[in-house]
Amino acid sequence: MPSRSMFNKILLAVGSDNPSWEHVHVAGRLAARFGAQLTIVSVHRAVSQALGEPQYSQTLLPRLDEVETVLESARSIAMAEGAAEPSTESLEGDPVERIATLADGGGFDLLVIGTRQRGRIGSALLGSVSAGVAAHAHVPVLVVPESATAVRKGGADTSGVA
Secondary structure, eight states: OOOOOSOSEEEEEEOTTOOOOHHHHHHHHHHHHHTOEEEEEEEEOOOOGGGOTTHHHHHHHHHHHHHHHHHHHHHHHHHHTTOOOOEEEEEESOHHHHHHHHHHHTTOSEEEEEEOOOHHHHHHHHOOHHHHHHHHOSSOEEEEETTHHHHHHTTOOOTTTO
């Protein structure tokens, strides 16, 4: 029986609303360390067709360009961390639902997602994609705070993590 690595398939969720790339660095290092296949996904909310043309296209096309830019940046960062060439996916819909569904149905061993610190009121009003995904996905979820870089620069030993 062939030996199985702890992580063979890792899903990395990225979005244009998270200014931190720390979770991308972590996912890239994990994929490199375990020889895992890395898939990077970005989900954008649907644009209402009720806008009509040309407003529909004028709203959708910049979003799609932004998603492609985010995916390409994440891909480059992950590869710089040693990950093999990741695959990328751009999806439309509710980010929590689409990410959790992809994680559950894609045979992934781990889902990596970033979070930013909004505070209790901000999270209550705006919601949290990372909290929603962690609550709904049926695979292990690693939530990496944007402050992880500051902690590591402060002298914390992360050599055992990635």
